[in-house]
Amino acid sequence: MPKRIVRLRPTAADVAPSAAGAQLTGRFAAIRAELKVPEGFPAQVSAEATRVAGAPLESVDRDETAVPFLTIDPPGSMDLDQALHISRSGDGYRVRYAITYLPRFVAPGGAVDAEARKRGQTVYCPDERAPLHPKALSEGVASLLPGAERTAYVWDLTLAADGSTTATDLYRARVMSTDRMDYAEVQRAVDDGTADERLMLLQEVGERRIALEAQRGGASLPMPEQEVTEGPAGDFHLRFRPPVPCEEWNAQISLMTGMAAADLMLRAGVGILRTMPPAAPAAVERFRRHARALGVEWPGGVAYGAFLRSLDRTNPKHLALIHAATSLFRGAGYTPFDGTAPAATEHAAVAAPYAHVTAPLRRLVDRFGLAVCAAVVGGSEVPAWAREALPTLPAIMATSDHTASRVERECTDTVEAAVLVDHLGEAFAGVLVERDERGAIVQLVDPAVVARAQGPGELGADVTATLTKADVATSTVEFQLSSVVG
Numbered sequence: 001m002p003k004r005i006v007r008l009r010p011t012a013a014d015v016a017p018s019a020a021g022a023q024l025t026g027r028f029a030a031i032r033a034e035l036k037v038p039e040g041f042p043a044q045v046s047a048e049a050t051r052v053a054g055a056p057l058e059s060v061d062r063d064e065t066a067v068p069f070l071t072i073d074p075p076g077s078m079d080l081d082q083a084l085h086i087s088r089s090g091d092g093y094r095v096r097y098a099i100t101y102l103p104r105f106v107a108p109g110g111a112v113d114a115e116a117r118k119r120g121q122t123v124y125c126p127d128e129r130a131p132l133h134p135k136a137l138s139e140g141v142a143s144l145l146p147g148a149e150r151t152a153y154v155w156d157l158t159l160a161a162d163g164s165t166t167a168t169d170l171y172r173a174r175v176m177s178t179d180r181m182d183y184a185e186v187q188r189a190v191d192d193g194t195a196d197e198r199l200m201l202l203q204e205v206g207e208r209r210i211a212l213e214a215q216r217g218g219a220s221l222p223m224p225e226q227e228v229t230e231g232p233a234g235d236f237h238l239r240f241r242p243p244v245p246c247e248e249w250n251a252q253i254s255l256m257t258g259m260a261a262a263d264l265m266l267r268a269g270v271g272i273l274r275t276m277p278p279a280a281p282a283a284v285e286r287f288r289r290h291a292r293a294l295g296v297e298w299p300g301g302v303a304y305g306a307f308l309r310s311l312d313r314t315n316p317k318h319l320a321l322i323h324a325a326t327s328l329f330r331g332a333g334y335t336p337f338d339g340t341a342p343a344a345t346e347h348a349a350v351a352a353p354y355a356h357v358t359a360p361l362r363r364l365v366d367r368f369g370l371a372v373c374a375a376v377v378g379g380s381e382v383p384a385w386a387r388e389a390l391p392t393l394p395a396i397m398a399t400s401d402h403t404a405s406r407v408e409r410e411c412t413d414t415v416e417a418a419v420l421v422d423h424l425g426e427a428f429a430g431v432l433v434e435r436d437e438r439g440a441i442v443q444l445v446d447p448a449v450v451a452r453a454q455g456p457g458e459l460g461a462d463v464t465a466t467l468t469k470a471d472v473a474t475s476t477v478e479f480q481l482s483s484v485v486g
Helices: 021-034 043-053 111-119 135-141 183-192 197-216 245-268 281-294 304-309 316-328 364-378 384-423
Strands: 005-008 069-072 082-089 092-100 149-159 165-181 225-230 236-241 270-275 333-338 427-436 439-444 450-454 462-471 476-484
Touching (some): 043 135, 082 197, 082 245, 111 364, 165 183, 165 364, 197 245, 197 304, 225 384, 236 384, 270 364, 270 384, 333 384, 427 476, 439 462
Antiparallel strands (some): 069 082, 092 149, 149 165, 225 236, 427 439, 427 462, 462 476
8 A cells, every 4th residue: 555644643632432442452552562562661771761860960061041942743742852943143044953962861882772772763653652762751851841951952053045054053052942832833823923933933934945945856745644543532533634834844944954964974974864766767757647647737847846746635636646656755764874975865855965863752863863963063073882873773773664654554554444343334435546456545535544445446536435344453444446426
C-alpha cells in the first residue's frame, strides 16, 4: 500500500466507543511485542536518569531567560525539544531556535546513552509511546516546558528580507519557554488577529521560506493525514485531518535550521546528513503519464515539486495522483562523513543539503549532529564520542525508522478494523487511489480508512466499496468495489 502519514497522538475527543474497543489495547500491545518495541526501561537506565534529573543546572555563559520562547507541538505533547522566538532585524529577521541540550543528561557510554542507541527514536502508538529516553528526562527536566529554566543549544539565525539565511550562530544558553501552544491555537490566533508578534513573524518567515523552497525546486507531498485519536472511554477513532498553514510555517523553521547545520558540517568536513536521491527520470515520466491518464494538466516546464504543490487533496483525481507520487520520495537515509564530503549531499525533497538537529529528545541522530555543529561554531575539536559514533548511526536509524513505520501502519490498520467491524456488508463512498499487483486501494470518505479492495474502477474514480472483512485480531480490512459513483 502507499505510504500514509499517520499521527498517533492521544486526545480527549468526546466520541462514542467502537464495538471492538475493548480489543484494541491488547492488539496494540501484541503489535509492540511482535515488532520488539521496548516496554519500560532497564533498572540501571531508570536509576541513572533519576540521578542526573536531580542534578542542579550547570553554569553557562549566556542567559536568555528574558527571551519569550514558545513551543508549538501537537496537543498533549510533553517531550518538547524545540522552542522558538522570532524578531525583526533591520529589514530582515532574527530567529532563535532553542533545542534541548542533552549532553547534560546523557553521559557518553552511560546506561541512558547505551539504551538510546538500541532504540534509535521514540515510537508512538495510539495508547502509549515508547520513548527514546526515560520520561524523567524526555517529559521532565530535559523538556522545554513553559516556566522552567533549561540549558539549551540556541541556533541564532539572521535572515534577509526574503527569508534567506545570511548568518548562523550556535551557542549554549539558559532559556525559559513562556508559552506552550498547539497548531490549532496558533492558527486561530493568526486568523482572528489576536496573535502576538512572534506568531505573526512565524507566518512571515514561514511563507518566505516556502517561496524559497519552491525556487530551489523542493517538493513536499500533500498527502492526507490519518489521525488516530483516543476518547475518554479508551476508544480509538480515525479521521482525515486537514493540516493548518502554521504547521508548514513551523516545519520551515526546522528545515532552515537543518540546512544551516548541513552547511556547517560540510564546511568543516565532518558530520552526518539526511539525504535522499532525486526521483529517477523514468519515475517522473511514469508519474507524468499517470497525470495525463487522469486528465490532470501538468504544464510543460513545471517541475514535479511545483506540480505537487498545486494538487488539491479534496479532488478525487488529484488524490489518486498524490498517492501515486509516493514513488518519487524513496531512498532517504543518513550519510556520515569525516574528512571528505560525500558524493551525494542533497535531500531531494528539500533541494539542498540538510541534517537532523532539532529533535534530540525523540531521535538519536540529532544529539550527535548538534555536538558536531556546536564544536564547529565554537572552533573546538568534535567530541570523540560524537565523531566515533557517526558511522554507526545510519544502521541504527534505518532499523528504528522501519520499526516506527510498521507500528504506525499496523496500529492504524487495527483501528480501521475496529471502527468497521460492526458494518460488514455495508457500502461506503470512496475514491480509488491506487492499483498494484494485489488489487486496488480505496480511500473512504467516512470513516477515514485507506484499505484494499477488489473489483473494477479507474484511478481517481468515485466508487462504492462494500465491506467484506474487518478483523481486529489480524488488523485486516477488505472491500469489494461494487460500482462507480456518478
